Amino acid sequence: MAKATQTSLFDRRILVPAIGASLRKLDPRFMVKNPVMFVVEVVALLTTVLFIRDLISGGADLGFTFQIILWLWFTVLFANFAEAVAEGRGKAQAESLRRTRSETQAKLLTGADPTNYKIVPGTTLKVGDIVLVEAGDIIPSDGEVIEGVASVNEAAITGESAPVIRESGGDRSAVTGGTQVLSDWIRVRITAAQGSTFLDRMISLVEGAERQKTPNEIALNILLAGMTIIFVLATVTIPSFASYAGGTIPVVVLVALFVTLIPTTIGGPCCMDRLVSRRSPRRAFV
Numbered sequence: 001m002a003k004a005t006q007t008s009l010f011d012r013r014i015l016v017p018a019i020g021a022s023l024r025k026l027d028p029r030f031m032v033k034n035p036v037m038f039v040v041e042v043v044a045l046l047t048t049v050l051f052i053r054d055l056i057s058g059g060a061d062l063g064f065t066f067q068i069i070l071w072l073w074f075t076v077l078f079a080n081f082a083e084a085v086a087e088g089r090g091k092a093q094a095e096s097l098r099r100t101r102s103e104t105q106a107k108l109l110t111g112a113d114p115t116n117y118k119i120v121p122g123t124t125l126k127v128g129d130i131v132l133v134e135a136g137d138i139i140p141s142d143g144e145v146i147e148g149v150a151s152v153n154e155a156a157i158t159g160e161s162a163p164v165i166r167e168s169g170g171d172r173s174a175v176t177g178g179t180q181v182l183s184d185w186i187r188v189r190i191t192a193a194q195g196s197t198f199l200d201r202m203i204s205l206v207e208g209a210e211r212q213k214t215p216n217e218i219a220l221n222i223l224l225a226g227m228t229i230i231f232v233l234a235t236v237t238i239p240s241f242a243s244y245a246g247g248t249i250p251v252v253v254l255v256a257l258f259v260t261l262i263p264t265t266i267g268g269p270c271c272m273d274r275l276v277s278r279r280s281p282r283r284a285f286v
Contacts, residue, residue, distance in 0.1 A: 014088035021084035022077050035225045036264060037079045039232075043255045044072035050251060065252045072255070075264060097203050100156070100178050106140035107132040109187070122177070125190050133175075134185040141177040142192035142199075150184040157198070224263050231261040 025031070031038040051065045104122035109130045117132050122140030125131065130146070133139050139152070149167035154160060157176050166175050166186060175188055178199045192198070235258040242249045 014085055014092060018081055018084035018088050021087070022080035025080040025083065026076070031076075034079070035221070036228055036262060037076060039228055039262065040072060040259055040264060041076045043259060044069065044076060047072060047252055047255050061250070061252075068252050068256050072259065075259070094203050097156075097178065097199060100138065101197075101199050101203070104138045104140045104178075107134075107137070123194055125194070127190055127193050129190045131188050131190065132185065133181050133188055135181055135183050137181050139175050139177055139179050139181065139188065141190050141194070142197045143175055143177075143188040143190045145173040145175060145186045146189050148184060148186035150186045151182040153180045153182050156180070157202070228262045231258060235261070 026041065028038065028041070031041050047065065047069050051062070051069055053059070054062060054065065102121075102123060105119050106122045106125055107117040108120045108125070109117045109132055122138075125141050131140060131143070133150070135150070145166050145168045147168050149165065151163045152166045152175060153163050154176065156178055163182050164172075166172055168186075175186070176199070177192075177197050194200075235254055238254060238257075239249055
């Protein structure tokens with residue numbers, strides 16, 4: 001029986017491709033979706049250009065400028081890397097779910113006798129078919145329990161480690177394809193056609209379907225953009241005050257101050273929101 005497996009966050013098959021993806025995501029057309037990190041990328045590019053100019057002309061404090069550049073680009077690349085890891089994990093999970101769907105075998109009942117069944121691929125089941133699912137078996141498709149009671153492990157679908165009881169009648173009769181029966185047995189009537197099961201919708205979701213942002217995410221993005229604009233205005237006024245006092249402030253110092261002020265520590269981790277939704281796929285349908 002095929003079983004859905006959890007993909008480790010530190011799997012080399014995810015981390016290595018994510019390195020290249022983090023570089024491709026430096027495209028401004030992608031970065032502009034995250035205003036805070038887009039601003040960090042712009043100031044990192046500006047600082048790099050100034051460093052090259054000073055390097056050619058023999059400017060001072062090159063070591064300090066180089067450190068600032070390293071930290072700025074590291075911040076941008078780390079945010080992109082986190083996003084790429086989330087996408088890679090989603091693809092790996094989709095592959096695991098697809099393998100579960102294609103490799104699962106079903107015990108299709110051919111009569112009233114529960115011992116009289118034939119083994120068929122789960123993908124061939126139709127609405128109305130009745131299957132027998134015993135302890136250790138994977139439920140082949142979405143359906144409704146018509147006889148029996150069993151403990152079902154739904155961790156592969158909901159992320160919940162505690163098993164649930166599914167029995168005929170009442171509001172606990174619905175079962176989901178891809179889950180595993182841990183004890184006893186149940187007879188299930190298939191209620192979803194192939195291609196429209198919950199497992200199929202999960203695969204479509206984690207393969208890259210765009211989900212709508214929640215009101216909290218929209219409000220957070222507006223707040224971050226507003227705070228960034230405020231600190232832009234605050235930073236650009238500092239040279240005027242310094243000039244009035246008879247001093248000067250290097251652009252690199254202003255850049256370092258600006259990146260410290262803006263909510264970079266919030267904008268970067270926000271790139272992990274897809275990973276959260278993919279770890280608990282059912283929440284994305286709510």
